[in-house]
Amino acid sequence: MDREIKLRAIGIIHTPYKNPKGMPIQGKFDKQAKGRIEVFPEYRDGLKDIGGFSHLILLYYFDRVAEERLIGRPFLENEPHGIFSIRSPMRPNRIGISVVKLEAVEGNTIIFSEVDILDKTPLLDIKPYISHFDIREDVRNGWLDRHFRDGRIPERTRLR
């Protein structure tokens, strides 16, 4: 099997976060900040009908991460974990995924909230978030569950 796969940016994600400091670890933890997706004009027709969705799944490329690791430390705690059990950007292929809240679509521009993405990040794909497909019940969250016990929100929800 040919292991190499070539992709290309289909747009750019603009956000208030020029660097990771102060960025929420997941968009859910900051409802205020707004981001803007500039979809390159040649992909604009693909945006038809996305206005009907409240949430989108963004796939993007962690372009400022230089190193890929197999073991990493998540932001919620100091313990090392396998890279496939954490959401660290320092991962093989460096693809990021975020569920964001759609605010508006204007031409080839999408305004969204619940932002956890660095400014000027290359966009790879947009998928509609579909509750009937993407929500699972009876979820076990491995090492994370103890950070959310009894419905509490962990202390470290922003990058330092």
Place this chain on the structure above:
Amino acid sequence: MDREIKLRAIGIIHTPYKNPKGMPIQGKFDKQAKGRIEVFPEYRDGLKDIGGFSHLILLYYFDRVAEERLIGRPFLENEPHGIFSIRSPMRPNRIGISVVKLEAVEGNTIIFSEVDILDKTPLLDIKPYISHFDIREDVRNGWLDRHFRDGRIPERTRLR
């Protein structure tokens, strides 16, 4: 900005589906079928701790899709929609995403259920599905909502 991004397969996803016919449109619609992920040995260490999660998010490459479109027809209905408002594989960059149920981890092999992926699909990434990050409430599902009205399951949940 350099638009080209080079990735590589980090494993292979083995499933009972040699072709799309009969495959569920989303894994949730078939709890029986099992799949097996063969993570290439050089990435094995990254699997540490994933056994604690009930569900995984798989990112993979639709390697047998030849065409990319901006308008497509989803399997649930005959209406055309923008590619970013449907989950069709014929999309720019052809990245697929599936939430699957983790059954077992044995060395560099992962057994999972809730399969909606073709046999021998190249794997790009594995992320833990985390209810605190990935579940949204008050979701509007655009053109799909009418197919799921009053809690019903649509007729077309398998590819034909």
